[in-house]
Amino acid sequence: MPEVSRVIDVPPEAVFDVLSDGWLYAGWVVGSSHIRDVDGxxxxxxxxxxxxxxxxxxxIQDVTVVRAVEPGLSMSLEAHGWPLGAAAVGLTLVPHEEGKTLVRMTEHIIRGPGKVLPEAVQALIAKPRNSESLxxxxxxxxxxxxxxxxxxPRP
Structure with a gap:
């Protein structure tokens, strides 16, 4: 499964604060262009x-769904983008040094036409995009x- 990682100079709670604000999703997820609504x-x-x-x-108008969450530690998402398909995305936050966070991001296609692509090809597509997302x-x-x-005050 393709994985990228990055050390961010803030504690895990600060990273999770961004992840838990659905209105910021298009600000960090490459390819997402407009947020129409976020479930309360x-x-x-x-x-x-x-x-x-x-x-x-x-x-294309679609959705991303939370499949699992451990506040401050991890989030598993199912990102839809039909007709391209759907991908399972995992984000793991690991305390790293003083006040920093190692973020690991994985992605693999679970449905749709892209599922037939070999993992190496999926990685060629996902890794640069996910590195930019991080x-x-x-x-x-x-x-x-x-x-x-x-x-x-926070905006």
Whole structure:
């Protein structure tokens, strides 16, 4: 299963704070272009983010569903993007050094036409996109954490 990782200079709670705000999803997930709605109980198991995938006007309206969650530690998602398919995405947060977090992200296609692709081809597609997603997640978590630390209200 393709995996990427990144050390982020904030504690796991700060990273999870971004993950638990569904309205920020399009800000860090490469390919997600617009959030239409977020279930009120996000990130509870079964809750959904209603989003668009791809550039306008060719975007596809779909959803991402929480399959498992351990607050501050991990989140498993099922990201839909029909007609392309659906992927299982895992995010694991590991305390790393003083006040830092090692984030591991995995993804594999579970349904749709992309499922027939060999794992090596899936990795060629997923790894660069997911590396960029983690870079964006790092920026959001670092910025949001700095604002909270400096006593500024969160947007």
């Amino acid at each position: 109980d996000w990130p509870a198991v079964g809750s959904r983010i209603h989003h668009s995938v791809g550039p306008w006007p060719l975007h 870079a964006r997640l790092a920026d959001l978590a670092t910025g949001k954490h700095a604002r909270a630390k400096n006593g500024r």
